[in-house]
Amino acid sequence: MxxxxxxxxxxxxxxxxxxxxxxxxxxRVQPRRCIAPHLPAQPPVGRTVVIGAGKGSAAMAQALEEALDAAWGPAYAASGRLSGTVVTRYGYAVPCRHLRIIEAAHPVPDDASLAAAQALQATVAGLSADDLVIALISGGGSSLLVAPGPGLTLADKQAVNRALLASGATISEMNCVRRHLSAIKGGRLAAACAPARVLTLVVSDVPGDRPVDIASGPTVGDASTTADARAILARYGLLATLPPAVAALLDRPEAESVPPGDPRLAGHAVRLIATxxxxxxxxxxxxxxxxxxxxxxxxxxxxxxxxxxxxxxxxxxxxxxxxxxxxxxxxxxxxxxxxxxxxxxxxxxxxxxxxxxxxxxxxxxxxxxxxxxxxxxxxxxxxxxxxxxxxxxxxxxxxxxxxxxxxxxxxxxxxxxxxxxxxxxxxxxxxxxxxxxxxxxxxxxxxxxxx
Structure with missing residues (x-):
C-alpha cells in the first residue's frame, strides 16, 4: 500500500x-490511551482503593474504571470492592461510577484543597496487606492536595505557593519545599496506605520525569532533606519574607519526608504512563x-x-x-x-x-x-x-x-x-x-x- x-x-x-x-x-497523552497496559492482570485478594491528585486525575479515574472492567470484568467493581477518592482542578471533573471526584484550586490551594487531602487520608485508613491502592498522579497535585505540616495553616501554605511562583524557582525546587512543609506529600500518603501495596500511575509534567517532583510525590519516597528545602528558600531570598512558622517547621524532624528505603514503601511500584x-x-x-x-x-x-x-x-x-x-x-x-x-x-x-x-x-x-x-x-x-x-x-x-x-x-x-x-x-x-x-x-x- x-x-x-x-x-x-x-x-x-x-x-x-x-x-x-x-x-x-x-x-497522545490522554489517560484512556495510557492506563490499561500498566494494570495488574488479576485483581487483589482484598479491595482496590483508588486515590489521585492532579489536573488529569479525574480523566485517569474514568479511564481506570473502563480498563478495570475490561481486565477484571464489570462484576468486580459491581461487588463493591472498587472505591476511592480523586481530586482535580475546578472544571476538570468527569463522571465516574465508583470513584468520588473532588475539585479544588490551582495554582494556589484553597479550602477545598485542604478538604481533599483529608478525604484521601481517610480513604486509605485501615487497609490490609490484601488490599491494592492505585494512585493516579498528574501535574497540579501540589496545589490540589494540601495538608499543612505541624504548626502551619492553609494561609501559610498559600503564602509559600505565591512566593515560589513569583520567585523564578524551578518546579523541582518548588516541589522540594512543598514536600517538607506537608503532612501528605513526599511519600507520606503512601506510608499511610501500609500495609497495602501501592501502584502509582503517573502522567509526568516535570523536566526529567522524576516521580518525586510530580504533584510533590505523595506516594513516592523522597531523598531530599529539610536542609535542601531551607537552602532553596534562602537562594531566592524567601526565608525572611514567609510566615515564621515555615522556618520553624523546617527545623523540626517531622518535616523530613519518607525516604525511598522506608519499610512502609516495600513492594510499591511507580510507572510513568505518559510523558x-x-x-x-x-x-x-x-x-x-x-x-x-x-x-x-x-x-x-x-x-x-x-x-x-x-x-x-x-x-x-x-x-x-x-x-x-x-x-x-x-x-x-x-x-x-x-x-x-x-x-x-x-x-x-x-x-x-x-x-x-x-x-x-x-x-x-x-x-x-x-x-x-x-x-x-x-x-x-x-x-x-x-x-x-x-x-x-x-x-x-x-x-x-x-x-x-x-x-x-x-x-x-x-x-x-x-x-x-x-x-x-x-x-x-x-x-x-x-x-x-x-x-x-x-x-x-x-x-x-x-x-
Whole structure:
C-alpha cells in the first residue's frame, strides 16, 4: 500500500498545522490511551482503593474504571470492592461510577484543597496487606492536595505557593519545599496506605520525569532533606519574607519526608504512563505527514521564559536565513517548564502586572527576538489548557505579530515587561483557548520555519 503524498508546503496553512500538532500532542497523552497496559492482570485478594491528585486525575479515574472492567470484568467493581477518592482542578471533573471526584484550586490551594487531602487520608485508613491502592498522579497535585505540616495553616501554605511562583524557582525546587512543609506529600500518603501495596500511575509534567517532583510525590519516597528545602528558600531570598512558622517547621524532624528505603514503601511500584517526550513525538508525526521536517530540541527545557524564547527564536532565524541546523520547511519542537520571575520596578513604584503565563511570555520574547522574520510561525501553550492562571492555553506567533501589535497600540516590549502575554496576544486574536484537556505533560513549543 502506498503512503499518501504530503501536501505541497506552499499550500500549507501554518496556523492550522501548528494547531494540529498541538492537538496530536495532547491526544497522545490522554489517560484512556495510557492506563490499561500498566494494570495488574488479576485483581487483589482484598479491595482496590483508588486515590489521585492532579489536573488529569479525574480523566485517569474514568479511564481506570473502563480498563478495570475490561481486565477484571464489570462484576468486580459491581461487588463493591472498587472505591476511592480523586481530586482535580475546578472544571476538570468527569463522571465516574465508583470513584468520588473532588475539585479544588490551582495554582494556589484553597479550602477545598485542604478538604481533599483529608478525604484521601481517610480513604486509605485501615487497609490490609490484601488490599491494592492505585494512585493516579498528574501535574497540579501540589496545589490540589494540601495538608499543612505541624504548626502551619492553609494561609501559610498559600503564602509559600505565591512566593515560589513569583520567585523564578524551578518546579523541582518548588516541589522540594512543598514536600517538607506537608503532612501528605513526599511519600507520606503512601506510608499511610501500609500495609497495602501501592501502584502509582503517573502522567509526568516535570523536566526529567522524576516521580518525586510530580504533584510533590505523595506516594513516592523522597531523598531530599529539610536542609535542601531551607537552602532553596534562602537562594531566592524567601526565608525572611514567609510566615515564621515555615522556618520553624523546617527545623523540626517531622518535616523530613519518607525516604525511598522506608519499610512502609516495600513492594510499591511507580510507572510513568505518559510523558512530554511522547507528546512531542506525536506532534513530530503530524509534521512529517505534512512534509515538514521535525526537530525535537528537548523535552525538558528550563530557564527564564523570556530567555528561552530568545534562544529558540535565534535557532529559528538561523534555519530561516542560513538553512542551519536544517532547511525549511521544518519545525522546532520542545517541552519542559520555564519560569517567570516578577521583579519590582527599579524606581520603587508599585508594579503594574498584566495577565500572563510562562508560555505566552516565552512566545512574546521570541516575537521580539525574531523582529518580523519572514517565514517563521509559532505556537506555545500548556498541554493542560491553562497557561498561568488564565483559562487560556497559549498563543500563536506570525511573521506580522509585531506589526499588528503596534497598529493596535500594544507596544510589545512594554507588554513583556508587564508580563502581559495574555493581554497582548488576546488583543491580536491569537490566543489559543482549548478548555480543559484532561491531561498535563507541561509546555508545548513549536516554531515553524517555512521557505
Amino acid at each position: 502506498s503512503l499518501p503524498t504530503p501536501p505541497a508546503t506552499s499550500t500549507l496553512d501554518p496556523r492550522a498545522l501548528l494547531r494540529d500538532m498541538f492537538q496530536a500532542a495532547v491526544a 512530554p517526550q511522547q507528546a512531542l513525538e506525536a506532534a513530530a508525526e503530524v509534521a512529517r505527514a505534512a512534509g515538514v521536517t521535525p526537530v525535537i530540541l528537548g523535552d525538558s527545557l528550563e530557564g527564564e521564559a523570556r530567555d528561552v524564547g530568545q534562544v529558540l527564536a535565534a535557532i529559528a532565524r538561523q534555519a530561516a536565513t542560513r538553512g542551519q541546523p536544517l532547511t525549511g520547511p521544518c519545525v522546532l519542537l520542545s517541552g519542559g517548564e520555564t519560569t517567570v520571575t516578577f521583579r519590582p520596578p527599579a524606581d520603587g513604584s508599585a508594579p503594574d502586572w498584566g495577565r500572563g503565563g510562562r508560555n505566552v511570555e516565552c512566545l512574546l520574547a521570541a516575537a521580539l527576538a525574531l523582529d518580523g522574520q519572514p517565514g517563521v510561525w509559532g505556537l506555545m501553550a500548556d498541554t493542560d489548557g491553562v497557561d498561568g492562571v488564565e483559562e487560556v492555553a497559549g498563543a500563536f506567533l506570525t511573521p506580522d505579530t509585531l506589526t499588528r501589535a503596534w497598529a493596535l497600540g500594544r507596544p510589545p516590549r512594554q507588554s513583556l515587561d508587564r508580563h502581559d502575554g495574555h493581554g497582548f496576544f488576546g488583543a491580536l486574536g491569537d490566543a489559543l483557548v482549548t478548555g480543559p484537556t484532561m491531561t498535563n505533560v507541561n509546555d508545548f513549543r513549536a516554531l515553524l520555519v517555512m521557505p
